Amino acid sequence: MASIECNGMQVELNPEGFLVDPGAWNDDLARVLAVQEEGLQTLDAQHWSVIRFIRQYYDEHQSAPMVRLICKSTGLPLKRIYELFPSGPAKGACKLAGLPKPDGCV
């Protein structure tokens, strides 16, 4: 089982780099995942607005939001979402927000 170090703690990841326990997520972990999994050295306000919305949605619905809702809630155009997270909403944004990997062709 892969793992990632954050604040001196080892956090388990699945083979695709998603958190095994979504409950272990916090802001520092998002920053570490951003560097290791998405090659993002820093997260700016737009990254955080997307991550926070996805996280809030997940806490309420136990699933990832539609990209439509991400755009609507953050006010960011679709193309900007893809620029912010090069691996896309699932393997980029949802991973950084600590969600499990969505099912389907992703």
Place this chain on the structure above:
Amino acid sequence: MVTIEERIDALTERELQHGLDVFRSKLRAAEASYLNACVHCGLCAESCHYFRMEPTLENVPARKLDHVAAVFRRHFTTAGRLAPGLVGARGFDRAMVRAWLDAVFGRCSLCGRCSLNCTIGIGLPRVFRAARAALAAMDLVPDDLQATVDNSLRHGNNMAITREDWVDTVQWLEEELQMETGDPEARLPLDRHGAKMLFTVNPREPKFFPLSLQASAKVFWAAREDWTLASDPGWDLTNYGLFNCNDEQAGQITQNLVDAMARLGCTTLVIGECGHGFGAARWEGPEWLQRTYPFELRSMLDVMDEYLESGRITVDPARNAKTVTLHDPCNLVRHGGVSEPQRRVLRRSVSRFVEMTPSREHNFCCGGGGGQLAMAAYKDRRIRSGGMKAQQIKDTGAEIVVAPCHNCIDQLMELNKEYRLGVQIKTVAEMVAEALVTDGPPPTDGKGTT
């Protein structure tokens, strides 16, 4: 949650026997002869992307076949029952179940390239599908793959998207299309009863990557097509029953498409750009349901090809000036038989089109097929085996890779990152939509609008 390893440990003799019975039930004359036919010539090794990127014995297709054939001989042939050691027969025990799981789920994308290169024409994917079916009957499908099937069974689509979310996204895309075209009458029609075409999509599009759906809608708009989407189950073209190989579940998922066609009274079912979805609906669906469809089924690639051939839409290739190559999804091309429409469409729509080598039915799998994309446990192998495709892409020098399959697209996106390809990845419809030549809004004649 009980892991798959724990489930193997807990297998009873009765469950093993049930697996064997299901395996036997999937073997028709052809598969049974395949299981006796391999002469270990080894040509299949070089044809397999797993072996090419990691040349180990376990990656040789003939070796994978051996695991299955050994069990067949032990349990279903006289020589294997009487003298198993002499004929390479082995009983179906827990160790063998593990070998099957590793071979047919863990090292095979069911791409069929080995079969194409087999000196005696053994249909290895047919045999591997029978083995997967046996594992499925013992509840030994990797959990994340089975979860995708379960989503389809419970929610009518493989990402568990709610009706409200799906409809909301379609309406949003309609507004976007109206802005893009400047035509307030441009539509993504929902539930238009009696429309000629029911267009089906991959849930990945509305969920995360809607630009391909918008592009398809733009092509329909330009062609003034009489089409519709369905708001209830039957809008999703995917069928992961093709991968977990539980034919009963696969049939239930296919039934969603048949029901939607009946409900909406459409005459043509159009399968969007998806390899396994096309293969499942076009070739396997009637087998699973044991009846022919009372409607026509076409690939969106074929529809776009006809629009261009007949002059119903026109394109300017200068609008796609970058060098473009094309990936051939195994389920669409090698298994599905659709190889030329996408090529004719691209030659008309882009300035510079280059083929990969090899291409068409000889093309290499991207590594993401056969359910591999859904199975996290085999991720490292998936990325490694995709090295063949990455090299093919590099060799073309293309800036854009077109892939008429959403599953392949996701794998290609990962390969793009892992192998630093620096390419864009698009659907055929996205290329056509970009090149469309339209003179403002088309005349309103009632068609294509509600």
